[in-house]
Amino acid sequence: LTEEVADVMSEREAGIGGAVRPTRSIDQSIRRLVKSGIDIDQIYFALAEQQVEFVFTAHPTQATRRSLLKKQAVVRSNLLRIQHGEKMNRFEKMASVDMMLAAIEESWRTDEIRRSRPTPQSEARV
Numbered sequence: 001l002t003e004e005v006a007d008v009m010s011e012r013e014a015g016i017g018g019a020v021r022p023t024r025s026i027d028q029s030i031r032r033l034v035k036s037g038i039d040i041d042q043i044y045f046a047l048a049e050q051q052v053e054f055v056f057t058a059h060p061t062q063a064t065r066r067s068l069l070k071k072q073a074v075v076r077s078n079l080l081r082i083q084h085g086e087k088m089n090r091f092e093k094m095a096s097v098d099m100m101l102a103a104i105e106e107s108w109r110t111d112e113i114r115r116s117r118p119t120p121q122s123e124a125r126v
Contacts, residue, residue, distance in 0.1 A: 004076055005076055005079055005080060005083075008080055009080075009083070009084060030043060065110065067110050068107055068110055071103040071104075071106055071107045071110070072103075072107070074099055074100065074103040075100045075103050075104060078096040078097070078099050078100045079100065081096055082096050082097070
């Protein structure tokens with residue numbers, strides 16, 4: 001959840017000319033390095049020395065129950081509203097905080113473990 005909020009915040013900052021937006025493209029990353037004055041051979045040798053080890057884990061949405069995902073979405077959206085979003089008066093901010101607190105409290109009470117196997121129909125629901 002924290003990573004998702006941080007991603008949204010960095011995208012907003014990059015959009016208004018603030019921070020340099022992180023890239024997930026190797027091509028763009030290498031171009032930035034070259035543009036910053038790093039020699040292409042130095043980049044090549046650094047990359048040639050890398051080792052990759054695969055780690056297979058469940059995707060976060062597969063490991064988290066749908067009910068918890070919905071509660072996390074409430075926290076995320078209200079946190080973004082308060083931190084960087086809309087102009088809100090004191091009462092609207094208090095309401096957003098109350099919604100986040102309620103979602104967090106409900107999360108503590110949500111059983112994270114399924115007691116029975118889900119059906120394909122229940123998995124398909126959004």
